[in-house]
Amino acid sequence: MIIVMKSGAPEAEVDRLTEELNQTWGLTPEKIVGRYKVVIGLVGDTADLDPLQLQEMSSWIEQVLRVEQPFKRASREFRHGEASDVIVNTPNGPVHFGENHPLVVIAGPCSVENEEMIVETARRVKAAGAKFLRGGAYKPRTSPYSFQGHGESALELLAAAREETGLGIITELMDTADLEVLGEVADIIQVGARNMQNFALLKKVGAQDKPVFLKRGMSSTIEEWLMAAEYIMAAGNPNVILCERGIRTYDRQYCRNTLDLSVIPVLRSLTHLPIAIDPSHGTGWAEYVPAMAKAAIAAGTDSLMIEVHPNPQKALSDGPQSLTPDRFDRLMEELAVIGKAVNRWPQPEAVLA
Structure with a gap:
């Protein structure tokens, strides 16, 4: 009510x-x-x-x-139709996520591999226009034998990349025991698709004040996703960003997942929370990422998360869906055309003489 x-x-x-x-x-x-x-x-x-x-x-x-919806705080009715403005303070200044603000681009590798790789990638994505660096320190993998991330040492490398570039950092939390150390580095805490309904984890990130990037579970309905956001908000944290990263359907031969771009207008009618799209996980193949990224801007997304790796063929995880820095540069130029057409592209930063 x-x-x-x-x-x-x-x-x-x-x-x-x-x-x-x-x-x-x-x-x-x-x-x-x-x-x-x-x-x-x-x-x-x-x-x-x-x-x-x-x-x-x-x-x-x-x-x-x-408020008729079961997700009370996340419901658009709860704010009387107004959109949320999630503000993230980064070394380069505050960044706003929301439908009344310019598009925010998040880019970087699936996993942090070494200092040279993560710092150089950070430099390249910042130069192209990204505001946040993504990089996994802890990685949930389907196989127990796959690379699981370097853990706490990778957080130190992310901190070094932030010191070097001023980019905000977004990285995934898998275990509540790691929340304190991860929160010292991350500007945004990511809850991955596999943990979307890990309710103990949702309550913990809801009890701290860093913004939360909540990915949709691979088999979750929109209502289940919004109820997961409700768990975070009910614990006291209103700063939630919803990220569509593709759902599992019957056809996995050609794409890793099915990227559900219809969630953008649907969520816009249901919730006041900012919306992000991850076309990298959503398709699973680098060649499809640009088309889906451009479509997401046209459909009205507030943010894009794109995987970028200096040498995708040698990546320790998700190489096939990662763009090279050069391809990312070209993509950002392509995205600017659509972003300007829908009045969502950020203005270039003023250069001081």
Whole structure:
């Protein structure tokens, strides 16, 4: 249930209502400040509450509405139709994820292999226009005999790449025991597809304040995905970015997964959270990544995650779906054409004389 305040409602009145709803009604109010109005989200047992009774609490209340979706905090209704703005502070300054902001590109290798490789890749993707470096320190692999990542030592290499380039860092968390050490390096914590319904992990990342990049499970419905986001938000962290990375369908002969671009308009109608697309995992083949990346921008994505490796043929993981730095450079030029056409391409940074 949400309470929509009238435009210009005094802050003191909003605070009074918030306190009364908590103390008298036993609810957990969450104040959401939008561009034009303030909305108070009510979390708790609201099934028997009469909206008209709540309406009478203040002349500054415009309307009281029920949130019909099972994912309450993630629902677009919860913010009265307004989109979230997830702000990530990086060494190069704050970066905004959301439908009212320019596209954010995340790029880098599947796994961190050595310092020279990760630092050089960071330099190249930054020069092409990426804002974040992706790189796995801990890798979930289907086979127990496949490369699992270098762990904590890889985090140190990611930190070195950030020091060198100023890029934000996004890397995957697999075990709650690694949250503290990973959080010291990561600007965004990724929850991978295989852990989308690891509810203990979701609660832990929800209890800390770093933004969370939540990938869709390979066989998950949209509602299951949004309910996973709800776990994170219910634990106290509102900064969730949803990432579509392809789902498993009956045809795996030609693509690793089926990239579901229809989720972009569907999610836009259901949730206020930012949307990202991973065309690398979504297709599994580097030759298909550019077409899907361009289609994702045209469809309205807020972010792209693209795998880039200096020598894909020798990559320790996911080489076939990784672009070379040169191909990534050309792709960014191609993406700019579509991004500018839909008014989502970032403006070039001013060069100081």
